[in-house]
Amino acid sequence: MKxxxxxxxxSIASPGQDTKRYGGNTxxxxxxxxxxxxxxxxAGTGIRELxxxxxxxxxxxxxxxxxxxxxxxxEGLGMFEPIWRPQTELHIWGPASPLASLRERIATYFSPPLxxxxxxxxxxxxxxxxxxxxxxxxxxxxxxxxxxxHPGPTVGYRIESGGRCVAYLTDHEPxxxxxxxxxxxxxxxxxxxxxxxxxxxxxxxxxxxxxRGGRVGWGHSSTEQVADFARRAEVDRxxxxxxxxxxxxxxxxxxxxxxxxxxxxxxxxxVLAAEGAELSV
Amino acid sequence: xxxxxxxxxxxxxxxxxxxxQLATAVxxxxxxxxIIYYNEAAERLVGRPFIEGMGAKAxxxxxxxRPLDEEGREVPIESLPLGRTMLKRxxxxxxxxFRTADGEYRRIENVTFPLFAHTDDFVGVFALAWLxxxxxx
Numbered sequence: 147m148k149x150x151x152x153x154x155x156x157s158i159a160s161p162g163q164d165t166k167r168y169g170g171n172t173x174x175x176x177x178x179x180x181x182x183x184x185x186x187x188x189a190g191t192g193i194r195e196l197x198x199x200x201x202x203x204x205x206x207x208x209x210x211x212x213x214x215x216x217x218x219x220x221e222g223l224g225m226f227e228p229i230w231r232p233q234t235e236l237h238i239w240g241p242a243s244p245l246a247s248l249r250e251r252i253a254t255y256f257s258p259p260l261x262x263x264x265x266x267x268x269x270x271x272x273x274x275x276x277x278x279x280x281x282x283x284x285x286x287x288x289x290x291x292x293x294x295x296h297p298g299p300t301v302g303y304r305i306e307s308g309g310r311c312v313a314y315l316t317d318h319e320p321x322x323x324x325x326x327x328x329x330x331x332x333x334x335x336x337x338x339x340x341x342x343x344x345x346x347x348x349x350x351x352x353x354x355x356x357x358r359g360g361r362v363g364w365g366h367s368s369t370e371q372v373a374d375f376a377r378r379a380e381v382d383r384x385x386x387x388x389x390x391x392x393x394x395x396x397x398x399x400x401x402x403x404x405x406x407x408x409x410x411x412x413x414x415x416x417v418l419a420a421e422g423a424e425l426s427v
Numbered sequence: 428x429x430x431x432x433x434x435x436x437x438x439x440x441x442x443x444x445x446x447x448q449l450a451t452a453v454x455x456x457x458x459x460x461x462i463i464y465y466n467e468a469a470e471r472l473v474g475r476p477f478i479e480g481m482g483a484k485a486x487x488x489x490x491x492x493r494p495l496d497e498e499g500r501e502v503p504i505e506s507l508p509l510g511r512t513m514l515k516r517x518x519x520x521x522x523x524x525f526r527t528a529d530g531e532y533r534r535i536e537n538v539t540f541p542l543f544a545h546t547d548d549f550v551g552v553f554a555l556a557w558l559x560x561x562x563x564x
Contacts, residue, residue: 244545278545279436281428290428293437293544306428323440331432333443338434 147287147307149177149425153192154418156317156351156366156388157218164394169421171195172218173316173388175347177425179307181285184208187303187314187347192421193222201227209284211277211291212240213316214300215251223252224261234270239277239291241299249274277301295319295335296365304339310427313343313381316388319365326374340379345427347419348372350386353401369401373408376416384409387419438544439463442553454554460485460513463551472535472556474528485509495524495532512539512552522559534559 153159153171161170172190179185184205186193189212200208208228213219228234240248249265252274256265265272275282277291278301287307294302294315302315313336320326320335331337340346350372352361357368366388367375376384386405389398398418406416435443439455443464446453452469456462462485465477485504494502504510508519518540524532539554 242545244543279548288428290431292434295437295441299545304428323437323444332435333440335437335440338432341432 147177147179147305147310147312147425147427149175149312149427150196151175151192151419151421151423151425152196153188153190153222154387154389154421155190155218155391156349158391159191159218160391165389165391167395167420168389168398168418170391171421172221173213174222175314175425177305177312179285179287179305181287183285185284185287185305186210188213188219188316189221189223189226190218191222191225194225194227197225197227197229201231206233207235208237210236210238211289211303211314212238212248213302213314214241214296214298215255216298216317217255219317220252220255224256224263229268229270229272232269232271236270236272237275238272239275239280239282239289241278241293241301242276243299247274248276277303290339292336292339294339295322297363300365302336302339304343311343311345312425312427313340313346313348313379315340316347316349317365318349319363319367319371320375321367321371322363326371326378331378334375334378336375337379340375340381342380342382344382345385345425346376346379346381346383347385347387348375349388350401350405351388351390353397353404356390369404370408373405376405376409382415384416385419386416389419435463436544436548436550438542438550442542442551446553452556454485454509454552454556456485456509456513456552456554458549458551460552469556472527472558485513493526497522497524497534499524508537508539509552509554512541512554516541516549527558 152174171192173188174190174192175187177185253265281290290304291301296317305312315336324334349367351366352368406413446466452472455464508521511519525535542551544550
């Protein structure tokens with residue numbers, strides 16, 4: 147599988163001199179399974195630029211996998227050029243809530259005062275698929291999703307193709323539900339999705355000090371927790387994702403070093419997600 | 428998916444994390460009625476530590492306590508709050524005489540409720556139990 151990072155920042159877009167190297171756009175990753183279809187992970191502000199390129203390519207069918215509907219994962223959808231073209235066929239997977247369908251939840255964003263145009267006025271054909279607990283196939287690639295720990299309905303994804311596997315668990319706080327070092331793996335949120343992935347893309351929003359200093363329960367992981375999670379899940383490579391908007395590039399470098407040291411593997415197995423970086427799994 | 432390991436539903440993971448912090452005895456059952464966790468307060472009540480993988484069916488496990496009503500008559504499992512919640516998937520309350528860790532029968536209050544994940548997926552039962560006040564003194 148090939149791919150590209152279009153946005154790796156968490157919480158709010160953060161352009162500026164201090165975030166140039168890893169980028170300021172919020173969550174969005176493009177994946178291309180061997181069949182050539184376009185799979186998009188999350189619709190943060192990074193999806194805007196991806197949309198421009200897809201229109202230029204003439205892509206008409208695409209698949210968007212939303213982990214959840216917090217604004218930093220959805221806010222780019224209104225400026226995703228393909229949805230304003232009637233020939234576009236967009237399939238959206240994401241978690242429903244116990245009370246509202248995925249479409250109804252997305253429509254909340256496409257409503258005044260948050261957005262001037264209603265979802266019903268979007269010319270593209272959009273199909274909605276509940277990804278709360280599901281497995282499906284697109285173009286020869288296998289997809290699975292399960293609910294993971296984060297405030298509100300949230301899922302992680304596992305994508306398998308050609309014997310290779312990517313797991314995407316952004317916005318995830320597994321330490322809230324288990325002792326990551328000692329509990330049986332079946333009790334660890336997201337473990338089944340991440341297990342032995344060739345590439346795990348995982349939340350790493352906080353330093354250990356930040357997490358312990360008042361961010362427990364906010365739905366994100368510290369460097370210590372993501373290192374423990376990667377070790378337990380026996381992944382090949384780890385990509386740190388959902389960078390805190392207040393973290394400058396130099397601090398992210400130190401966080402990466404901290405994760406690699408705690409995980410205890412070769413440093414090149416831990417990388418920071420950087421806007422514009424190409425993926426190959 | 429290849430190599431998918433056994434994984435608890437997120438609702439059960441969160442319920443166990445919550446129960447592990449409570450001073451009240453809590454038993455957690457999966458949708459098949461197997462006890463998959465009980466907390467420290469529950470261990471004290473029954474006098475046995477919880478060991479994962481040794482999970483017994485609730486009906487076997489409850490039977491060991493030989494539950495009685497307040498007149499000393501045996502109570503079938505399906506009439507206990509836990510049994511009612513498993514069968515009917517609705518909340519239940521009751522007071523029952525149970526044999527506790529010291530072998531004595533004591534009055535135990537039970538509140539049980541079903542756990543539904545997502546829309547209608549029944550994933551287990553959360554059962555609270557505590558000794559009634561006169562037994563604590």
